[in-house]
Amino acid sequence: NKFVYAFEEGDKDQKDLLGGKGANLAEMTRLGLPVPPGFIITTEACRYYLQHGRIPDSLRVQVTMALRRLEDVTGRRLGDAVDPLLVSVRSGAKFSMPGMMDTVLNVGLNDFSVEGLVEASGSERFAWDSYRRLIQMFGKTVLEVDGEAFAQALDDAKEAKGVTSDVELDADDLKGLVETFKAIVEKHTGRGFPQDPREQLDLATEAIFHSWNSDRARLYRRRERIPDDLGTAVNVVTMVFGNLDDRSGTGVCFTRDPATGKTGSYGDYLVNAQGEDVVAGIRNTLSLDDFKKVDPDSHKELRRIMRRLETHYRDLCDIEFTVEKGKLYILQTRVGKRTAAAAFRIATQLVDEQLITMNEALDRVSGEQLALLMFPQFDKSADREVLTRGMAASPGAAVGAVVFDSATAVAWKARGEDVILVRKETNPDDLEGMIAAAGILTSRGGKTSHAAVVARGMGKTAVCGAEQLVVDVTAKEARAGEVTLREGDVISIDGSTGEVFAEALPVVPSPVVQYLEEGIDAAVADADKDTAELVRAVDRLLGHADTVRRMEVRANADTATDADRARRMGAQGIGLCRTEHMFLGPRRELIERVVLADTPDARSAALDALLPLQRDDFVELLTAMDGLPTTIRLLDPPLHEFLPDRAELMVKVALAEERGEDVEHDRKLLAAVNRLHEENPMLGLRGVRLGLTVPGLFALQVRAIAEATAIRLEAGGHPHPEIMVPLVGSLMELHLVGDETEGIVEEVSEAEGVTMSIPIGTMIELPRAALTAFRIAEVAQFFSFGTNDLTQTTWGFSRDDVEAAFFADYLKKGIFTVSPFESLDRDGVGRLVRIAVEDGRRTRPDLTLGICGEHGGDPESIHFFHDVGLDYVSCSPFRVPIARLEAGRAVA
Ligand code: ADP
Ligand code: MG
Ligand code: MG
Numbered sequence: 050n051k052f053v054y055a056f057e058e059g060d061k062d063q064k065d066l067l068g069g070k071g072a073n074l075a076e077m078t079r080l081g082l083p084v085p086p087g088f089i090i091t092t093e094a095c096r097y098y099l100q101h102g103r104i105p106d107s108l109r110v111q112v113t114m115a116l117r118r119l120e121d122v123t124g125r126r127l128g129d130a131v132d133p134l135l136v137s138v139r140s141g142a143k144f145s146m147p148g149m150m151d152t153v154l155n156v157g158l159n160d161f162s163v164e165g166l167v168e169a170s171g172s173e174r175f176a177w178d179s180y181r182r183l184i185q186m187f188g189k190t191v192l193e194v195d196g197e198a199f200a201q202a203l204d205d206a207k208e209a210k211g212v213t214s215d216v217e218l219d220a221d222d223l224k225g226l227v228e229t230f231k232a233i234v235e236k237h238t239g240r241g242f243p244q245d246p247r248e249q250l251d252l253a254t255e256a257i258f259h260s261w262n263s264d265r266a267r268l269y270r271r272r273e274r275i276p277d278d279l280g281t282a283v284n285v286v287t288m289v290f291g292n293l294d295d296r297s298g299t300g301v302c303f304t305r306d307p308a309t310g311k312t313g314s315y316g317d318y319l320v321n322a323q324g325e326d327v328v329a330g331i332r333n334t335l336s337l338d339d340f341k342k343v344d345p346d347s348h349k350e351l352r353r354i355m356r357r358l359e360t361h362y363r364d365l366c367d368i369e370f371t372v373e374k375g376k377l378y379i380l381q382t383r384v385g386k387r388t389a390a391a392a393f394r395i396a397t398q399l400v401d402e403q404l405i406t407m408n409e410a411l412d413r414v415s416g417e418q419l420a421l422l423m424f425p426q427f428d429k430s431a432d433r434e435v436l437t438r439g440m441a442a443s444p445g446a447a448v449g450a451v452v453f454d455s456a457t458a459v460a461w462k463a464r465g466e467d468v469i470l471v472r473k474e475t476n477p478d479d480l481e482g483m484i485a486a487a488g489i490l491t492s493r494g495g496k497t498s499h500a501a502v503v504a505r506g507m508g509k510t511a512v513c514g515a516e517q518l519v520v521d522v523t524a525k526e527a528r529a530g531e532v533t534l535r536e537g538d539v540i541s542i543d544g545s546t547g548e549v550f551a552e553a554l555p556v557v558p559s560p561v562v563q564y565l566e567e568g569i570d571a572a573v574a575d576a577d578k579d580t581a582e583l584v585r586a587v588d589r590l591l592g593h594a595d596t597v598r599r600m601e602v603r604a605n606a607d608t609a610t611d612a613d614r615a616r617r618m619g620a621q622g623i624g625l626c627r628t629e630h631m632f633l634g635p636r637r638e639l640i641e642r643v644v645l646a647d648t649p650d651a652r653s654a655a656l657d658a659l660l661p662l663q664r665d666d667f668v669e670l671l672t673a674m675d676g677l678p679t680t681i682r683l684l685d686p687p688l689h690e691f692l693p694d695r696a697e698l699m700v701k702v703a704l705a706e707e708r709g710e711d712v713e714h715d716r717k718l719l720a721a722v723n724r725l726h727e728e729n730p731m732l733g734l735r736g737v738r739l740g741l742t743v744p745g746l747f748a749l750q751v752r753a754i755a756e757a758t759a760i761r762l763e764a765g766g767h768p769h770p771e772i773m774v775p776l777v778g779s780l781m782e783l784h785l786v787g788d789e790t791e792g793i794v795e796e797v798s799e800a801e802g803v804t805m806s807i808p809i810g811t812m813i814e815l816p817r818a819a820l821t822a823f824r825i826a827e828v829a830q831f832f833s834f835g836t837n838d839l840t841q842t843t844w845g846f847s848r849d850d851v852e853a854a855f856f857a858d859y860l861k862k863g864i865f866t867v868s869p870f871e872s873l874d875r876d877g878v879g880r881l882v883r884i885a886v887e888d889g890r891r892t893r894p895d896l897t898l899g900i901c902g903e904h905g906g907d908p909e910s911i912h913f914f915h916d917v918g919l920d921y922v923s924c925s926p927f928r929v930p931i932a933r934l935e936a937g938r939a940v941a
Pocket of ligand 1: 289371
């Protein structure tokens with residue numbers, strides 16, 4: 050097996066094997082860009098290691114060969130005493146996992162080669178600083194020595210010398226520090242710092258393989274739904290030095306602004322610095338414009354490469370680069386992460402620049418991003434006073450209580466409080482706190498800092514590099530001028546402007562929602578340039594999705610108000626109107642009378658009282674949905690949901706009896722509640738079962754629908770009601786309801802002198818219904834998959850209980866990567882859906898097929914529904930735009 054690839058041997062499409070970083074380093078090498086020479090150890094080697102607990106035998110030899118080639122190309126020997134070759138050992142999985150895995154720089158330095166580096170670089174200080182960094186990084190990530198020990202020793206050295214910054218330590222100080230660091234390693238590991246360069250390389254490689262399964266990496270993968278069995282590649286790259294002198298430096302840049310999507314490059318540069326210095330936000334950085342001033346030639350070269358990469362990848366790229374004595378090297382590129390707003394804007398910009406097609410543009414955005422854009426923002430017209438400012442690192446409006454550490458963020462969030470995590474800078478250890486927080490605020494670092502990158506990836510609001518904020522994590526306070534923020538104080542942060550406020554600010558709807566509600570002209574009328582461009586991009590992409598998608602999108606809406614909103618959001622009908630909502634509030638009493646009726650006459654009197662009310666509801670709904678299909682579901686929940694709580698009622702009756710009051714009514718009610726009580730109501734007397742056991746109940750609803758239809762027809766409207774029967778498990782059930790329905794519709798048609806046909810169909814929400822769909826379709830004119838109940842009944846999970854009871858454990862154990870109630874379980878529930886679709890259509894080729902569970906608004910599930918051939922998805926009105934976009938993406 051070939052486990053090692055030279056950069057010249059790979060390309061960008063080999064991410065599975067070479068990891069993202071490796072594949073792109075290979076691609077850039079092929080493009081002739083200035084990438085330092087190196088090689089890649091494949092993910093396959095990693096998978097072998099994870100499986101067998103050791104590296105594959107042939108890997109050693111292959112690394113030896115690759116190293117030889119590298120030494121030949123560079124004309125140097127790894128860890129030589131004269132002009133040594135040094136390398137970085139860098140992880141790189143298929144999907145970028147910022148800060149998750151570990152990179153070790155300066156591998157190859159030891160007590161001898163450090164002298165060689167002194168000679169070659171002409172700087173004693175530089176060489177010893179590099180050695181110091183190697184022991185520190187290697188000790189921490191490879192040998193698992195507590196990083197604090199090194200940090201402490203560094204602080205001690207500075208204190209002893211009476212200085213505050215690292216750069217004030219001279220060569221002798223650093224030599225001393227190297228000795229101290231070596232002693233720390235010896236003390237913590239029981240052996241000296243490995244002097245053999247090859248052993249350093251091998252240990253670092255194994256450590257990177259091993260780190261694939263660190264808690265942090267697992268947590269990130271679970272969150273991002275990245276499979277656990279991919280493994281990571283390892284990149285071995287010739288070191289170049291940004292920390293040699295003032296003509297050297299290191300930086301990160303984006304070919305467009307990843308926060309807003311504005312055109313024009315964006316980046317941070319740090320003179321005389323190495324590696325993580327920029328990203329860690331330890332010192333404040335130069336902008337690209339300032340970089341141009343200090344090193345115009347490198348800047349020009351970088352600009353040229355940025356354009357080259359952008360046209361090559363046809364997308365926003367982010368780039369890591371280093372300048373060594375005025376010579377530019379590119380150390381990494383990838384298609385850059387971006388905010389939701391940037392994604393929409395960049396996608397349409399690239400279309401206008403003729404780099405991609407509209408279909409590709411659609412592929413560059415997602416329903417989840419659109420959902421983020423629909424979140425509210427701070428009300429700009431409200432009275433407010435800016436406490437301090439930082440970089441607008443990741444947009445959104447977050448309000449919450451200040452916390453200073455990850456553990457507190459997690460704990461407070463668990464008790465239901467919104468928190469803002471405030472740090473000097475963040476590092477991978479803060480990940481859990483960042484997930485828990487509503488927003489993140491740091492005092493150091495730019496748009497490319499760890500906090501910013503991770504926050505954007507999570508769609509979380511962040512303000513970074515608020516330099517005037519003095520954060521004291523130990524004292525749990527942050528000062529900005531006169532104001533001191535303490536743990537628990539509520540603040541607001543605006544990730545779109547970088548502003549921080551020492552109060553809870555009011556929030557307003559997003560411009561994208563305004564656009565959806567009122568149209569493009571209203572939304573861009575008073576908008577600033579960025580907002581207007583964003584809204585136009587959303588409009589274009591949604592419009593394109595509408596033209597390409599095959600599936601229709603309907604909404605779940607119970608009232609005329611919801612129906613109106615749904616139409617504005619672009620719904621092409623109602624896929625689910627839940628009639629039980631019409632029986633709540635003051636009408637509850639009328640249902641009570643139905644349940645308590647002891648004679649058929651009393652019952653029909655009670656039902657008759659409900660008729661006009663239901664009819665009016667439907668008239669309103671059909672008016673709002675004029676011209677569009679409106680699927681009305683007959684009563685579904687168990688009747689006792691409309692009656693008082695059993696325990697409360699028992700107490701009430703007992704108390705009243707004691708006081709000798711008249712309890713006749715309540716006693717009757719209690720008897721009914723007792724009679725209707727069920728241990729498993731969700732599997733009990735509900736849906737069609739109710740319709741078949743409570744005489745007149747469904748008939749009342751059907752009559753109300755038919756009469757409302759007649760009223761609308763007479764008024765010149767175009768009502769398209771459809772009657773949907775819930776919880777059908779057998780054809781016979783549907784037959785019985787169907788016969789009765791037909792009779793009523795005919796009767797009303799005749800009485801009113803109108804012709805109408807109201808399709809009747811069923812929910813498919815029981816496994817038996819799915820499995821006997823070929824029979825059920827004999828009667829049903831449409832199916833609508835009720836995937837909530839279908840998930841519940843397929844898994845045997847009680848939806849109301851399991852989330853709290855054991856889902857967290859199941860997620861942790863990897864039994865699910867996501868709750869099956871959130872994203873459809875394709876293998877199980879999806880299989881039933883597929884069976885019902887195929888069998889149903891076989892019986893009735895023109896069967897209409899839709900879905901009205903929560904899954905109708907879930908992007909991944911929508912793609913599945915497209916694949917199995919459903920005619921429409923139905924979801925809540927606010928998810929309609931998301932479903933439109935995803936249904937389009939499913940085709941594009
Ligand atoms: P990450 O995946 O966290 O971005 P990298 O492997 O990209 O980790 O390494 C982090 C940084 O270390 C790089 O951005 C670069 O500045 C520095 N670095 C890595 N390899 C080299 C090298 N061969 N020469 C100089 N600097 C390097
Ligand atoms: Mg890193
Ligand atoms: Mg990197």
